[in-house]
Amino acid sequence: MSTVVQDRSSAGPLLAKTAIVTGAARRLGSHIALALARHGANVVIHYHRSASQAAQLARQMTQLGVRAWTIQADLADAAQVEALAARSIEASGGVDILINNASFWPEDTIWDMTAQTLQTCMDVHVMAPVILARALARQQREGHIINILDTRVTDYDHKHISYHLAKRTLHTITRILALELAPRVAINAVAPGLILPPDGYGTEYLARLASTNPMNRYGQPEDVVEAVLFLLRSRFITGQVIYVDGGFHMRHQLYV
Numbered sequence: 001m002s003t004v005v006q007d008r009s010s011a012g013p014l015l016a017k018t019a020i021v022t023g024a025a026r027r028l029g030s031h032i033a034l035a036l037a038r039h040g041a042n043v044v045i046h047y048h049r050s051a052s053q054a055a056q057l058a059r060q061m062t063q064l065g066v067r068a069w070t071i072q073a074d075l076a077d078a079a080q081v082e083a084l085a086a087r088s089i090e091a092s093g094g095v096d097i098l099i100n101n102a103s104f105w106p107e108d109t110i111w112d113m114t115a116q117t118l119q120t121c122m123d124v125h126v127m128a129p130v131i132l133a134r135a136l137a138r139q140q141r142e143g144h145i146i147n148i149l150d151t152r153v154t155d156y157d158h159k160h161i162s163y164h165l166a167k168r169t170l171h172t173i174t175r176i177l178a179l180e181l182a183p184r185v186a187i188n189a190v191a192p193g194l195i196l197p198p199d200g201y202g203t204e205y206l207a208r209l210a211s212t213n214p215m216n217r218y219g220q221p222e223d224v225v226e227a228v229l230f231l232l233r234s235r236f237i238t239g240q241v242i243y244v245d246g247g248f249h250m251r252h253q254l255y256v
């Protein structure tokens, strides 16, 4: 069993940095959070409802030799987001990396969407990342922020309209923050395509949709993790989006 940080000897750029990963207790967020810990970062595991998974992940991280904190917050509530930022900075002594990964994916169309669902989507995907980014920037130290988008920001998801609108706004916010928070903080985005099936579905869900992208397959959480690590290691990239989607975002240019 590995009990030490993998690249401590090579003193990589993440060593001893502190990262907040939102929605980190399970699924894609837990893969990203664990990868940061494996590269020597201390991690604030933000969670909403998945308390036991968050605690288990924190134990895994401590075994790797890094520090881990679990903090609960409903990102739809601005006061709780402010508290998450303040508690993270206080506990760790300063935050260097923010991964805005948490997501709310309700089913709605243009015909049945409500102001309330749209508002919750905007609060979780836009306002929470902005509040956390401002808190990171106010520390006046160098840092990295990565917003997790969705390849469909370039397309249209008529079954998840509130989610779609909020992710498109987060895409725009990525560029705005990249200008506003320069030169200290770099802000980029990763836009996954088919990576994990929704809760309750198996890989057959992904296999059925694989032909919708040019590479005719689905990706793995590690593909997203690699893109995140690449951006965190970079010193001169800001305002960019890496699509980890088998080329899905080019679909219309290719086939129409």
Ligand SMILES: NC(=O)c1ccc[n+]([C@@H]2O[C@H](COP(=O)([O-])OP(=O)(O)OC[C@H]3O[C@@H](n4cnc5c(N)ncnc54)[C@H](OP(=O)(O)O)[C@@H]3O)[C@@H](O)[C@H]2O)c1
Residues within 6 Å of the ligand: 022, 023, 024, 025, 026, 027, 028, 029, 046, 047, 048, 049, 050, 051, 073, 074, 075, 076, 100, 101, 102, 103, 104, 105, 124, 148, 149, 150, 151, 191, 192, 193, 194, 195, 196, 197
């Ligand atoms: N899965 C994919 O293949 C795929 C494809 C495209 C884009 N993405 C993007 O990649 C990211 C991760 O995907 P995922 O499928 O792993 O995400 P997910 O399971 O839909 O959501 C991640 C976490 O967000 C947290 N969350 C939801 N509502 C919240 C709220 N009101 N306050 C605080 N936290 C809240 C939940 O935490 P708790 O469990 O603690 O409640 C949840 O576990 C998301 O941004 C998603 O949009 C994923």
